[in-house]
Structure formats: structure tokens, C-alpha cells
């Protein structure tokens with residue numbers, strides 16, 4: 001019997017978002033100024049400065065989405081028609097859309113079975129003379145092996161882009177912030193992320209040349225200090241001032257959001273201790289818990305039985321690896337066996353939220369224990 005169902009807070013529910021007085025004041029501040037475009041206001045520029053300071057990096061460029069932030073990165077890395085970008089088959093489509101938009105080819109390297117993050121050996125094997133960049137995703141907020149990926153990229157002389165859309169303030173095993181090892185790190189402020197302004201993106205770098213190319217591509221290739229001449233092309237990926245003002249208020253809350261998610265995750269990990277055949281995917285230390293990823297024997301059955309308990313869970317996170325989407329040319333079933341096994345069989349992603357109470361977590365744990373017990377009896 002499902003327990004009494006008080007629905008868990010979600011990212012589509014005021015209880016599961018940290019939108020409050022600060023965001024309300026921010027919106028009114030911008031409206032009252034009448035300057036809503038960031039080419040003429042200071043909200044987006046201030047957000048960039050605050051983000052750069054938070055991460056200790058020299059430059060931040062704000063844009064209209066995480067996908068846009070990645071497009072800026074890909075363009076700054078010089079990716080064009082016929083080039084290749086090595087990346088993961090398990091991510092949001094926003095990781096590869098910019099590569100396709102540049103007329104380049106995403107090359108998919110397999111992931112590690114234990115956490116769904118890129119396998120550095122597979123990345124090494126996928127490098128060719130046409131490789132122009134590697135995009136690593138820190139899936140669910142758990143660290144990809146940036147040390148080894150950095151070494152592979154350096155050996156081949158290509159830049160490393162970190163897709164941190166799911167990894168706000170996440171750290172690697174050594175306590176180093178994810179988003180500080182790559183040449184560029186990209187973040188998203190979309191509705192489902194740790195913090196949100198509806199949509200929005202941020203790209204970080206220490207390299208002034210990369211920063212300049214990203215800033216130009218964000219604003220139609222227009223260097224406004226020079227007059228009205230376009231020496232290279234760009235798009236309009238500007239972040240509106242209303243969005244930037246909300247994002248600034250949210251950025252001030254991100255530490256608290258991640259801290260609360262970690263506390264709740266720690267409680268669930270303790271409650272699951274020793275459940276045979278069930279493991280947390282990846283290393284809990286430093287994890288930012290965008291979702292709570294588990295490894296089980298049969299993810300479809302677990303998701304079905306958890307749903308009957310009133311507990312939402314995504315079997316596999318995706319329905320198919322990125323390369324199996326019709327929009328990605330050259331579908332090759334079996335290309336990345338670990339990714340296919342995770343999606344089709346073993347990965348179970350629980351939505352996670354800073355607003356989960358201790359009793360919410362305990363209810364989740366009891367539901368997981370019940371499903372586990374049933375799995376032992378057949």
C-alpha cells in the first residue's frame with residue numbers, strides 16, 4: 001500500500017523553488033528602470049562579475065540558455081563544418097545541438113558504468129586530427145574525471161569544455177570546484193536546474209581571447225566599442241535584464257541550495273546502507289545532487305513499482321543515448337555499450353530537491369526498501 005501521498009516538492013512548484021522576495025524586488029527594479037535589454041543595462045554585466053567571483057575565474061559571459069552558453073564555447077573553440085567534438089551520449093540535447101549547429105560532428109565516447117560520466121580511455125580512443133574540442137558533462141552533479149580528461153586534451157592540443165548545467169558548486173574528490181579545470185565551463189539557469197531564471201546561461205573562462213570570442217558571438221559579432229562593424233558573425237544570445245536580475249538573486253542562494261541537497265542526499269544514502277544490489281551511481285563526496293542517481297538491476301521495474309508507491313523516478317534518465325536521436329546523423333546502435341546498459345537497464349534517477357524534508361527523505365527510503373524487498377521474493 002502506498003503511504004499517504006503528500007506530493008514531494010518539485011521544480012514546477014513554488015515549494016520546490018527558491019523564488020521569493022529577492023527575485024520579486026529584482027524584477028521590479030528592472031521594470032522601474034525601463035532598461036530591459038542587457039546591451040544597455042548593468043544587471044547581466046553584474047551577474048557576470050558575481051559568477052566569475054564565485055568561481056574564481058577571470059571572465060563570465062551571460063547568455064540566453066545553457067545551450068547558448070555551450071554554443072558560445074563551441075564557437076570560441078573554433079569548431080566549424082567538418083570538425084569533430086568528442087562528447088558523452090548521456091546528456092541533455094543542449095550538449096550536442098551547438099556542435100550540430102556549427103556543421104560539425106559530435107563523436108560519442110562511452111561512459112563509465114559506475115556513474116555515466118565520460119570514460120577518459122574512450123575519449124582518448126575517439127580523438128582524431130579533426131577533433132576540435134572535448135565536452136565533458138558532470139552528470140547529475142557528480143564529477144567527470146577532469147584530471148584525466150584534461151591530460152587527454154593537453155596531449156592532443158584541444159580545449160576541454162565542462163558542461164556544468166547539472167553541477168552547480170559540485171566538487172571533485174580533491175575538493176576542487178567543477179568548472180575550474182576546463183578551458184571553458186558552461187552553466188544553465190533553466191527551470192529544472194539548481195537555480196533558475198526560467199532560462200539563461202553562463203560561460204566561464206580564464207582566457208581573455210576565448211572570453212572575447214564568446215562575448216562577440218553572444219551579441220551578433222558586434223564589438224560595440226568599435227562602431228557598427230561586424231568582423232565576424234554572431235547570434236543574438238543576450239540575456240535579458242529581467243532574467244539577469246532574477247539570476248543574481250538566485251546566484252546568492254545557490255550555496256544554500258547545494259548544501260541542503262547534500263544534507264538530504266546524505267540522509268538517503270545512510271538509509272539505503274547495505275541494500276544489496278542497489279548502489280549510488282558515482283562518488284557522493286562533492287556531488288551537487290541535481291538528481292539522485294541509483295544503479296539497480298532492472299530500472300524499468302523499479303520505476304514502475306516506485307510510481308505505485310507515489311515516488312517519481314526516471315528509468316535511464318534518457319529514453320535513448322543522444323546518438324540514437326533522429327536529429328543526430330549516423331546512428332549506430334551498440335556504439336556505447338555502457339551508456340546503453342545504463343539507460344536501458346541499470347540507471348534510475350530520482351528527482352532531487354533542496355526542499356525535501358527529512359520525513360520526505362525517510363518516505364523515499366521506505367519506498368525503496370519495499371521495492372527492494374519485493375525484488376528478493378521473485
Ligand SMILES: *Cc1c(COP(=O)(O)O)cnc(C)c1O
Nearest residue numbers: 065066067092094095165188190
Ligand atoms: C539543461 C542542460 C543543458 C541545456 O541547458 P538549457 O538551459 O536547457 O539550454 C545542457 N547540458 C546539460 C547537461 C543540461 O542538463
